[in-house]
Amino acid sequence: MxxxxxxxxxxxxxxxxxxxxxxxxxxxxxxxxxxxxxxxxxxxxxxxxxxxxxxxxxxxxxxxxxxxxxxxxAVRAPGVVGLREIALPHLELVRNRLEQHAQLGILQGGEVLYLERLSAPESVVNWTMVGGRIPWYATSSGIVLAADAPAGKQEEMLGSPRPRFSVEPQMSTADLRRLLAKVRREGHAVTLGYIHPDATAVAVPIKGPYGHAVASLSVVVPTEGFRAAPVLEVLAPAAHAVSAELKQTYLG
Missing domain, CATH: 1.10.10.10 (Winged helix-like DNA-binding domain superfamily/Winged helix DNA-binding domain)
Structure with a gap:
């Protein structure tokens, strides 16, 4: 060559x-x-x-x-396209129920790559774009995926530079490690005003056939009056359904 x-x-x-x-x-x-x-x-x-x-x-x-x-x-790539196709009906359900942005993301290196974003009329401000990337530590999707990453990958992410992306809090490595442990226990991540003060994101993991997080399902909702419980009541079952379909598709 x-x-x-x-x-x-x-x-x-x-x-x-x-x-x-x-x-x-x-x-x-x-x-x-x-x-x-x-x-x-x-x-x-x-x-x-x-x-x-x-x-x-x-x-x-x-x-x-x-x-x-x-x-x-690109559309011939079976992994990403299969994931998007399986997740899309559930993304639509989440968007319709919450009337806000619903997003599908995967971890690529130290960034979240967004495969899909569905929005509703009058949705809150959102900087995410399909095909766009955001550093893992600046988004709920990245944090929830980092929390479930293998130990070696997680340490690599924590050890890499973390330049400020927007208005996310600048946390020490020790604080981030504690946050990831908390997110792993609770099964979801919330980033309150990380990208824009008016917007809060909530993400849950989508599990692959062997039980590891392969993607994130997230929503961006208004910060004002935010309560996590009503959002998770919609988001968590949707992610669970996508995980079940992925397992059925790849393991039979």
């Missing part, structure tokens, strides 16, 4: 180009891609040309956008 002078393979460089796009920057020029990837303009120009020819990127005037071919490939 061809490698550049800095040792990166052609595939690695192509992935870096694709990763330069995010939910808030979905149209980029060649100059912007070069700046985000740190690669020379000539290198970026060549990679982008090939990605366009393959349908992985598309041109929109001077800007480039992610191509439909990427979506076609």
């Amino acid at each position: 061809a490698r550049s002078s800095n040792g990166q393979s052609a595939i690695s460089r192509a992935v870096h180009v694709l990763e330069s796009f995010d939910p808030t920057s979905n149209e980029l020029t060649l100059t912007q891609i070069a700046a985000r990837t740190g690669m020379p303009m000539a290198t970026v120009h060549g990679i982008v040309g090939e990605l366009v020819s393959l349908g992985l990127l598309e041109r929109r005037g001077r800007e480039l956008i992610l191509g439909v071919r990427l979506w076609e490939l």
